[in-house]
Amino acid sequence: GAVVSQHPSRVICKSGTSVKIECRSLDFQATTMFWYRQFPKQSLMLMATSNEGSKATYEQGVEKDKFLINHASLTLSTLTVTSAHPEDSSFYICSAQGQGDEQFFGPGTRLTVL
Amino acid sequence: AQTVTQSQPEMSVQEAETVTLSCTYDTSENNYYLFWYKQPPSRQMILVIRQEAYKQQNATENRFSVNFQKAAKSFSLKISDSQLGDTAMYFCAFMRSLIQGAQKLVFGQGTRLTINP
Numbered sequence: 648g649a650v651v652s653q654h655p656s657r658v659i660c661k662s663g664t665s666v667k668i669e670c671r672s673l674d675f676q677a678t679t680m681f682w683y684r685q686f687p688k689q690s691l692m693l694m695a696t697s698n699e700g701s702k703a704t705y706e707q708g709v710e711k712d713k714f715l716i717n718h719a720s721l722t723l724s725t726l727t728v729t730s731a732h733p734e735d736s737s738f739y740i741c742s743a744q745g746q747g748d749e750q751f752f753g754p755g756t757r758l759t760v761l
Numbered sequence: 762a763q764t765v766t767q768s769q770p771e772m773s774v775q776e777a778e779t780v781t782l783s784c785t786y787d788t789s790e791n792n793y794y795l796f797w798y799k800q801p802p803s804r805q806m807i808l809v810i811r812q813e814a815y816k817q818q819n820a821t822e823n824r825f826s827v828n829f830q831k832a833a834k835s836f837s838l839k840i841s842d843s844q845l846g847d848t849a850m851y852f853c854a855f856m857r858s859l860i861q862g863a864q865k866l867v868f869g870q871g872t873r874l875t876i877n878p
Contacts, residue, residue: 681865688873689870690868691806748858754803755804755805
């Protein structure tokens with residue numbers, strides 16, 4: 648089956664620093680990747696949709712200047728949380744979609760901002 | 762906009778019992794997909810079962826089956842012979858069906874299912 652990886656699996660950073668999270672499709676080409684945020688005991692909330700080579704489409708209420716998304720290749724998308732603050736602490740999940748209609752999810756990244 | 766509602770925040774059953782998780786959705790679309798995802802304590806999202814709206818036959822995957830009622834916009838998940846490993850959060854999700862292009866998933870609030878030994 649299709650495999651999606653995320654790196655790092657967890658990260659702790661100081662307030663005001665920037666953090667980059669990578670999402671890779673390991674055995675297929677992902678034309679579209681999605682970034683979700685999940686708070687404890689809550690559902691997944693879509694943050695943005697990114698297509699390879701084009702600008703990401705952000706959901707309403709998500710600050711595009713704070714959550715920078717780059718989808719430079721068909722196997723890699725990155726999410727950079729700029730000037731992170733404690734309220735940005737969350738579980739971030741990516742998913743990737745190839746030619747079919749199924750999304751394959753990464754294992755998630757737990758971000759803690761001190 | 763599409764919405765997905767899971768009205769059961771938590772459920773608990775004994776091992777080997779059958780349990781049904783409820784899901785309703787709202788859409789004006791005629792062609793779409795419905796999914797049930799499982800999120801165990803590891804937090805890895807796992808696809809349990811999917812249903813294409815144009816198919817009248819309910820999808821089944823081993824111990825997992827759905828009751829898809831398109832007119833009622835209902836999509837429940839039945840787990841038969843429940844096992845301890847079925848303990849997880851279960852999310853119902855909706856996705857529009859387009860000829861081309863990716864479409865986003867809309868998730869319900871989730872149901873925390875506990876299987877007791």
